Amino acid sequence: MSPELGRFALALACVFALAQAILPMQGARRRDRRLMALAPGLALGQLIALVASFLCLVNAAVTNDFSVANILENSSVTKPLLYKITGVWGNHEGSILLWALILGICGAAVAAFGRNLPSALRARVIGVLGGVAAGFELFCLTTSDPFDRVWPAPLDGQGMNPLLQDPGLAFHPPILYTGYVGFAVPFAFAIAALMEGRVDAAWGRWVRPWAVAAWCFLTCGIALGSWWSYYVLGWGGYWFWDPVENASLIPWLSGTALMHSAIVVEKREALKIWTVLLAIGTFSFSLSGTFLVRSGILNSVHAFAQDPARGIFILALLGLVIGGSLTLFAWRAPSLTTGGLFAPVSREGSLVLNNILLCSICAVVLTGTMYPPFMSLLFGKTISVGKPFFDAATIPLAIPLFIFMGFGPMLPWKRAQLWPVLRRLWVAALATLAAFAVTVIGLSGVLPILCATMAVWIIGSSLTDISNRLALFRVSLSQSIQRAKSLPRSAFGAALAHIGVGVSVLGLAVMSQAQHKIVEVHVGQKEDLAGYEWTLTDVRTVPGPNYMAMVATIEIRHNGHLMTVMHPSKRSFNSQNQTTTEVSIHTNGLSDLYGVIGDKHGPDSNPTYVLRLHYNPLAPWMWFGALIMAMGGALSLSDRRMRVGAPRRAPAPDVVAAE
Amino acid sequence: MKALFHGKQMFRLKTGLLLVCLSAPVMAWAVDDPSEMLPDPKQERQAEAIGAQLRCLVCQNESIEDSSAGLARDLRKVVREHVARGESSQQVIDWMVARYGNFIRLSPPVTIATLLLWGMPVLALLIGIVSAVMIFRRRTATPEPLSEAERARLRELGDGR
Amino acid sequence: MSSEQTPPDDQNVVTRRRLLLGVPLLGGAGICGVAFWKMLAGMQTGSFNPHDINAPVTGRPVPDFTLPDQTPGTGFATADLKALTRPVLINFFASWCIPCIAEMEALLTLQKQLPIWGVAYKDKPENAAGLLKHAGNPYARIGSDREGRVAIDWGVSGVPESFLIAPGGMIVWHSAAGLDSPEVRDSLKNALKAVGG
Known part of the structure; x- marks a missing residue:
């Protein structure tokens, strides 16, 4: 698992990718079945070579091989194991390798799931993916080599920016890249x-x-x-x-x-x-x-x-x-x-x-x-x-997009009448009007009011759409359940994704009303924000694996009841002379209480601490909505009819287009 | 990936501020000293609104209210001094633009050079609608309602309306 | 349906559509490509910096300010610059700024042709004095801008920054990059020629 092996595997992947870009493509052009049939094998070969190469880099990171420039610059002995692994893609060279790896996975996925595709189409799709992958791998090999060596190898690396030592960020790049690369x-x-x-x-x-x-x-x-x-x-x-x-x-x-x-x-x-x-x-x-x-x-x-x-x-x-x-x-x-x-x-x-x-x-x-x-x-x-x-x-x-999102999915195909559709949405329209009245009173600012109202419209009309399709309240419940079973999952998925948009938009609109306060307090001092009483009860110093932390204890009371105790902290990292603040967030699903501890002032005998306190209404909904959107997409994907490669192509150009 | 470049640790290399931000607390936050805030909440809100329009010059697209950079902090103080003197928001912004040019405004002024930028929402919408209308117009025939064959196909695709 | 099957009458329509699609798309992408290439090339030579603030200070009289003394020099004010009969270079620096230290050598050479007045930006007086003792002092006069407030009136966003002041107190040239770069020095020389320095 030496870095040289990794580089060799990468070069091998590049050769596979080039072959994948040329041979099946030629096969499709000449209608040569043998050449076309090479596509899946080449895609798989490329993927295996890329996985091997990637594992070599992970291995170098885990075993602290500081003779590899990339590891030297981004890792250190004291770094926790998780971040040694995720740190592989936390830098330019490693992230390009990850990019190529995901592209390789996409190619292999088309090879694996695309068995029902016409062979020429499949050969061409895999060929195009191979061409793009070859470009990336060449880029990696020529200008961004993750396996470059340094001699003599230092005993310890330069460490990783402590900001990046966070689980959220560790898994953010692979997910985002899968999104980017997936569109390939x-x-x-x-x-x-x-x-x-x-x-x-x-x-x-x-x-x-x-x-x-x-x-x-x-x-x-x-x-x-x-x-x-x-x-x-x-x-x-x-x-x-x-x-x-x-x-x-x-x-x-x-x-x-x-x-x-x-x-x-x-x-x-x-x-x-x-x-x-x-x-x-x-x-x-x-x-x-x-x-x-x-x-x-x-x-x-x-x-x-x-x-x-x-x-x-x-x-x-x-x-x-x-x-x-x-x-x-x-x-x-x-x-x-x-x-x-x-x-x-x-x-x-x-x-x-x-x-x-x-x-x-x-x-x-x-x-x-x-x-x-x-x-x-x-x-x-x-x-x-x-x-x-x-x-x-x-x-x-x-x-306007939000407005059309409401009734668009309910319009019939080809030629429709607007009025019958709008009439079916009267419940959603009433809910929207009510929401408008509430937001005019509760929110400040024209755009937050409009967005929050639209969010209710989207959620309401998506629910109406589904209930219409199930004929809820018009037929018996068991009949509705029957209908739900026969309704394709993609219909539910689409409605769910739209509801997700509504939830996110509502979160964004209400979040615009967030309140915050910056205070300098002694231990024991109370502060009021958004109807909550925040008390700093303790500040102590706690050592971490590669940092020292100043940890505060803040008690939050609502009407005299203890709601939660939060521990925001401030970490000083040894290796890069940096500090980070660890926010403490208490959420009840409807709002976030968000506390940050800042500088210490005054003498050690009687210090004061700067606190930053936030009240963020509906903040979790912004991301929760995105999760619902993605779940809607996943639900659609699980639909039998949506499944990759399921349909067969009509032999003639088409019946529908011929009119 | 985006987040790597975010916020606090991004300062211009050239300025040497980088040195400061690597050795000093990188992750401090915006208004990190309560004494910076104006005693009058209305004026403080005005100052925050002005600050949100002004770019922290040495950061990536952050407003001075959101930045821990030293210069952003100085500019926040200046904004609050002007607001305390009773100046209007426009006066404070003009004062800043006189010194740092339009770079400091997070929302650029409408000029001939930014016409395309500000006109883009309308332009894009117009292009979209005009091309859609033209394509619709070119098709002379009014479409019939769904034929039985089409209906059957849609039913097969799981969308029977 | 492939293009071979298109009847010949339609060939003109197809060609027209090809142009209709191709010209704006490829034209747009091509313009962007060339622009990016120019940007990258410009960034390599230093002639293009998309992150320059370009504070609009040139062609203006110097702002109103007074700077206290910074050892080992004496401070100065607006009136001192307005009373000048020959050009002078104003240079904002700090002991905590590595590019400023890198620039010192060039400043020491330059001060033989052109007087340089320094402004210690947000620096402790003893640290600034220590730097000048250690690296050499290129400045004829030095003021201290402890709070960084005078710098804001000059449109300074970071150190080092330099301004060329023509006789009479007009700012005629400004650079937010260090004078250790030959391009910046050349541009200063041209500006100096224009004001007869």
Whole structure:
């Protein structure tokens, strides 16, 4: 398990990937079954080589092999074992290797689950994935070698930024990357379809599960990152519209649009060209986002490397992948057949509107993120684009989206009448009006009121949709249960995901009313915030594995009853001369009480401590909603009908499109 | 990954502030001294609102209210001094822009150069709607309601409406 | 359906659509690609820095300020700069700032051609004095900005930062990068020529 072995395995994976990119592709072109049949084996070979390479790096980290530059720079003997392992992807080189590994897993997954795919399509999809993987592995081998050696090997490493020694952050990158990289599969399907010159309902059906799966991971990844900043950074913030966050939000928005437009392809054979473009766009955003972040154009200083040579390599790779796919798209898309007709007012129409709004928000976030460097390049002026801009520019687009989310899923396909659908939503409409009345009294600010109201509308109408489908209260309960059993899980999944959006939006809206207080107190002193009485009862020093901690004890009382005791602390790390604050959060599901301890002032005999106390109403709902969204996606995926590769392609071009 | 670059530890290398932030408490928080706050809660709220519009110059897209950088702290003090003198929010922001340019505003002013930025929400929406309408217009035939074959297909796909 | 099956009449339509799709998409992606390439190349040579604040100070008179003495020099105020008859370089520095220490050598060479006045930014007086004793003192006069408040009026966001003041007290040049970089020195020399220094 030496680092050299790891590098060799990586090189081997690269050879497999190149073969995977060339041979099955040739096979599909020449209709050579033997060459096409190589695809799954090559994908598996690449995965095995990547796993071996990755294990070598993990092994070097666990055994404290400081002769490996990457381990030396990011690890130390005293680091806990968990963070030695997760630290492997906590740096530039290791994260690229992880990226390649996930791409390898995607390729092997298509090989494993895609047995029902037509062999030429499967060969092409795996081939495209191989080509992308080869690019990454070459990048890793040439400019970001994680196995580089240092001689002589020092006795101890330089340690890891203590901020990164956190379970939330340790598992954040793999989940987020799975989301990013997962969109490589719809991308590969899109390229394969363009090569074949054929996009039909079966294609839509094959692509959709992959898009949904990637979307679930990306949703969880973004939520986990936001949660991390909430509980680690220690001042109650959760989203800063910082370029790095935006880089994950942009593919999420276009991926959400993709997931919805793929439904139209599958069900009605319409929006085909658009869906192919979205599949290409989403992966392009994933790629360029992560790499722009690393190039130093968007960020000033960060933990990852900022080597311009890497930037040039990445740019060439991006140019090849994005430029190549767009050229192919422009060449082939016009000759794709146009799909089924539909009236503007119809399910298809509402999904078109969903796509327009999502893509508009996506365009705003993209423009806002890229504007500062472009201004700087073109006019030599620097500007900042931050939270006030993004709030003002995106929320007005999100509100109509929320409105249409309510009744869109209930519209019939092809040609619909609005009124019968709206009439069925009267309960949800009443609930929304009631919510509006409550929020006008309870919340301050126009946008929080509107968003909270819309959240109730989304949740209410999604529940109505499901109850309508089950004919609840119209037929007997046992009949409803019968209906529930025959209703596809994807219908429940979609409603659940929409409810998740509502829960998140409600959390965001109410969280805007958070209160906080910064106080300097003696031990024993009481403070009031949001109807709670906070008392600092004790502060003591406790040693940790590689740090010393100042741990406070804060008792929180409500109407004289002891609610909870929290222990926020402040850690001083030995190896990097850094301190971190450990926030203490007490949640009851409806609100968070959030305490932070700061500096110690005054003489040791009678010290005072700075405390920062927050009351964050509905804060947990923001992430809970994201979890519900992902669960909705997972529920859809578990649907038998959604399962990867299930359908067979119609032999003739199509019946539906022929009208 | 995003979080790695977040917040507190990101300062410009060039400035040497990096040195300070590596040796001093990196994870301090925004207003870390209660004495910084204005006694009048209304004025303090105004100061916080102004601070949320101003960028901590040496951080990544954070407002001075959210940052522990030394300069952000100085600027917070300046904002509060001006607010205590009874200046309007616009006056305080103008004072800051006079010194640091538009870089300090987290929401850039509408000028010819930022027209595309501020116009993007409307532009994107218009492009989307106009192209959708054009595509609808081009199709002369009004679609019939679902045919029996289509209905059967949708039923098979598990969506029988 | 593949393109071979398209009837020849439709060929023009297909070509038109190809252009309609290809030109904006590839054009947009191409422009972005070229822009990013220029940015990366510019960042490598130092000619482009997307994170420069570009405080709008050049072409303005020096702000109103008074700086107390910082050993081993004497402090100065707005009036001193306005009374000047030859250009002077104002340099904000601190003993805790590594790029400032790296810049000292270049400043010591430069002060032979151009007087440099220093401002110790948020620094303990004894630490600043210690640095100048150790590394050499390039400054003709030195003021102390203990609280960093004068720096804000100058639009300083970090140290080192340098300003060239023309006779009469006008700021004619500003750099937020250290003078140890040859590009920054060249740009200073050009600015100096323009004001006849």
